[in-house]
Amino acid sequence: MAGWRGRSGGAGTTSVRSRSHRRRTPRPPRRAARRGEAWGRSLRVATTLKAQLREEITSALRSSDKVRLGALRMLSAAVTNREKEVLHELSDDEVREVAGKEVKKHAESIEAFEKAGRHELADKERAEREAVSGYAPTQLTEEQVDALIDEAFAETGASGPGDFGAVMGAVMGRARGQVDGTTVQRKVKERLG
Structure with a gap:
């Protein structure tokens, strides 16, 4: 015996079988890709x-x-x-x-x-x-906000101050960050009286 050879048959070498297995086995996708x-x-x-x-x-x-x-x-x-x-x-x-x-x-x-x-x-x-600001959503114009408020009033059938929450919810749900809430709040309060 020329010396101890370990399990793989050679000093520090890998068997032919495990090398060919590695070549045939596909590499796993990146962690982030798997997560996505x-x-x-x-x-x-x-x-x-x-x-x-x-x-x-x-x-x-x-x-x-x-x-x-x-x-x-x-x-x-x-x-x-x-x-x-x-x-x-x-x-x-x-x-x-x-x-x-x-x-x-x-x-x-x-x-x-x-x-x-x-x-x-x-x-x-x-x-x-x-x-x-280049990453922020584009803000709606005054006319677009008024149109959203009109749609919300028609949809909810709002007639008095008790319907304020329903109108605000409808408008803000459609606007999704494209309008300032205080502006909408002011306009809805003016309309409701």
Whole structure:
């Protein structure tokens, strides 16, 4: 005996049988792909906006645009936090919803900074809002909001203040983040009396 050879028959070699078996066995799909298929989603569709966001973050890094980079990173963090809350990868519509909330936060910050006389911070918030607004859903015009309210009134048969919740639910269900709730609330209250 020339030395100990181990189980495979050679010192540190693999048997021919196990090598050929590995070649014939297909590789398992990536973990993320398996997860996406289990949820019934195509990863290409589910991550289009997220991939675009990552690309924009990279371009902001390369161009040294700190304000845009900060805003996009905050949006990316908000998307990640939302994914952790709902325990699945967000679709494009869900990413738009998160972006809409971020745009609203920036608008509130701009208003607060303007009231406090901090115009330089308000300008920075405007630039951040502009960077994030491309991911937010397009906002409905006043005419479109009025048309939605008309449809909701016709659908619910609202006639008095007691029907406020039904009308609001119908309008906000159709608008899905494309309109500010306070605007709809004000218009519905005016109509109901």
